[in-house]
Amino acid sequence: MTNVRSNWGPTLAPLMVVAGLVVLVVSAARSSSIPARPTMPAAVTSDISSIVAQVDQLFADQWREAKIEPALPADELALFRRLSLVLHGTAPSLEEIRRFETDYGSDRIARWTAEMLADRRFANYFTRRFSRFLVGAEEGQVLVFRRDRFWAWMSDQLHANRPYDEIVRAMISERGLWTDKPEVNFVAAVVNEGVVDHNKLAGRTARAFLGQRIDCAECHNHPFANWKQSQFEGLAACYGELNISPVGVEDNQVDKTVAPYRLQDRVTLNDRDVVPAVPYHEEWMPSEGTTRARLAAWVTHPANRRFDRAIVNRVWGLMFGKPWIQPVDDLPDPGDEHPVPTDLLDVLGADFRVHGCDLKRLITVIAASRPFRLSSQHPSFETGENVELIEHVWGAFPISRLRPEQVIGAMLQASSIKTLDHNSHWTMRAIRFFKELDFVKEYGDLGDEELTERAGTIPQALLRMNSEFAAEWSKSTIFSAAGRIAGMAPNDESCLDNCFLICLTRHPTAEERATLIPQLEGTKGDDRAYVVEDLFWTLFNSPEFCWGH
Structure with missing residues (x-):
């Protein structure tokens, strides 16, 4: 040049x-x-x-x-x-x-x-940022995946400030054609040659909505976390009834009877059936509806702190250029106890939930906070002293x-x-x-x-x-x-x-x-x-x- x-x-x-x-x-x-x-x-x-x-x-x-x-x-x-x-x-x-x-x-x-x-520029731009963790950056199979329609739909949801939990439930559980029901592109994005990648869908669900990498347990029990292979398989089985047909995304469910989710055992090489299940708090999962609808209700359950913490950490990252906890999709387990929230993600997550999963309110709160309004310059940066400590405690933007x-x-x-x-x-x-x-x-x-x-x-x-x-x-x-x-x-x-x-x-x-x-x-x-x-x-x-x- x-x-x-x-x-x-x-x-x-x-x-x-x-x-x-x-x-x-x-x-x-x-x-x-x-x-x-x-x-x-x-x-x-x-x-x-x-x-x-x-x-x-x-x-x-x-x-x-x-x-x-x-x-x-x-x-x-x-x-x-x-x-x-x-x-x-x-x-x-x-x-x-x-x-x-x-x-x-x-x-x-x-x-x-x-x-x-x-x-409208906010909805359009944040749609592009959200789309990366929701449907990935890959092109996908063009006949069953329409990124442009998904972008238009997501932009409309953000502009109207539709509650985030409702948006997520629609993406996980909705049925229809990817052009008429753009939210189904969340699941259509993992279709390859007409085959649904249930494992990829389960992993993306956990990463995007729960902020945790359960997909590390796809082949074996997680070596560091508590995730078991059986838990990952149960989550993948929740998408087992998902089917792609000429009329769009469907669920293979007739008279509430679902065909078993079957996979090949990596050790014996024999087929075995896997029952749809969630990795924790099964009582949050409704007993009625399609398995995907039940999964969507479980993911967005009001008591599921992982859901609130995951979106707070991701929005914090979009606002500051780096998330509160890195990696953004590998958050520590919050535990099952419910103390008075003292962690930033729990504090903002509780407010987010109480106010109807309002994304614009969450952004407004972060923008009004003192850390967001600090200068990026600090006197210590000129001398090189305490730079790592200041960055660690968010003492400068x-x-x-x-x-x-x-x-x-x-x-x-x-x-x-x-x-x-x-x-x-x-x-x-x-x-x-x-x-x-x-x-x-x-x-x-x-x-x-x-x-x-x-x-x-x-x-x-x-x-x-x-x-x-x-x-x-x-x-x-x-x-x-x-x-x-x-x-x-x-x-x-x-x-x-x-x-x-x-x-x-x-x-x-x-x-x-x-x-x-x-x-x-x-x-x-x-x-x-x-x-x-x-x-x-x-x-x-x-x-x-x-x-x-």
């Missing part, structure tokens, strides 16, 4: 590296020609102050015991970018930033969290690499002054869709294990720097953000401010101003456009752009 930038872009790059992940915001009010919307949604649907205080106290106790001071609160513009990346998969637009800066109401972060959750779709989503949004959402022209939405697919394909997908720690690669950095993506979306035209900023900014200061806001959601530091304003001084027309293009390209390739912080 050939570097298409001009000769001063690389000179600025070291300055951006020095700037790194420092996110400082000039607090002076900025004028804007974009009018603020007249109304904002209520911050939350019900009071969350009690549960937020409980969560904050858990961390306050943890920090005190570790004898560390947490980082200072993050600047609100940094929080705004953080929320946009987490909930919408992209940086905020300049249009949104200007509205945010002119919102002087109390606790605007809470109100903007509510607006972001109500925006964790820094994590953006996902491929977040990187290209932020680039595409930075190419436009106005917000790119479902109200945008269909041509722009189509361009964004296909550009994201192309970029993710070249950048490298993360597969199912998206919450594992992964380092960036040199090819990924080169793709951002030298590919057509960075060049195309930083190009100055009459329609692009770079072109409009270059041609319409009233002065050099405003031009520089707008470039930083649209790319990094912050104002430039004094050092950055001193370096960059001379580059803009006295430029007009094409010369000014080239400077702005190079500035966009440099900001796209700064460490700050491609990391969540």
Whole structure:
């Protein structure tokens, strides 16, 4: 690939590296020609102050015991970018930033969290994140699996804020055609050549909904945990009546009589029947209904703490870039006792259950908690002291690499002054869709294990720097953000401010101003456009752009 930038872009790059992940915001009010919307949604649907205080106290106790001071609160513009990346998969637009800066109401972060959750972009983006652990990243058998229909269905459920336990029960137990009943794609995703992989389905059910790797007992008793091979076989047998036919997903059950689930014994090589069973608390499993419906009721049973803990840990991971407990699908056994919850997953899980398995409430609570609102910078990071301890006790917001779709989503949004959402022209939405697919394909997908720690690669950095993506979306035209900023900014200061806001959601530091304003001084027309293009390209390739912080 050939570097298409001009000769001063690389000179600025070291300055951006020095700037790194420092996110400082000039607090002076900025004028804007974009009018603020007249109304904002209520911050939350019900009071969350009690549960937020409980969560904050858990961390306050943890920090005190570790004898560390947490980082200072993050600047609100940094929080705004953080929320946009987490909930919408992209940086905020300049249009949104200007509205945010002119919102002087109390606790605007809470109100903007509510607006972001109500925006269709939240449902669409979280659907993509959820789909990875629900139906995997594989293509599947196209004749019996429709990922696009599953995405559309899941997005509708999240947008309507349907209770999560209802969503899960539908996925496990529903019958019908994968196009008419998109929820059945959860089970259709494991069909290969017309054969249902019951073992894979049982393993995915335990990992996705219970946060535990029972599939390690598929061939033998688990060497470290308490899972037995017989327990895994019983769980797989719960899907034994599942059948794929021309009319869709069915259950082979006639007059409540189910054909036995039969498998080959690995030792004797003889066939043997396995009775459908659950690995613990059989009393939670109803006696009526299809086996899949009974399994769905057991998985989502109000007393099944594993269900609540699993989704809390996963949503925490999506919000922070890393789960509370890693690996996200291998949580420790919570035990059968029911003490007053003191563990974070139990505290948030109990609130999640009491409030009807409300995903948006769970996200709102986490976004309002003190750990989520901390800066990613800590004084100890400069000296290298206690870094591991601070990270261990969540004394600063964790820094994590953006996902491929977040990187290209932020680039595409930075190419436009106005917000790119479902109200945008269909041509722009189509361009964004296909550009994201192309970029993710070249950048490298993360597969199912998206919450594992992964380092960036040199090819990924080169793709951002030298590919057509960075060049195309930083190009100055009459329609692009770079072109409009270059041609319409009233002065050099405003031009520089707008470039930083649209790319990094912050104002430039004094050092950055001193370096960059001379580059803009006295430029007009094409010369000014080239400077702005190079500035966009440099900001796209700064460490700050491609990391969540």
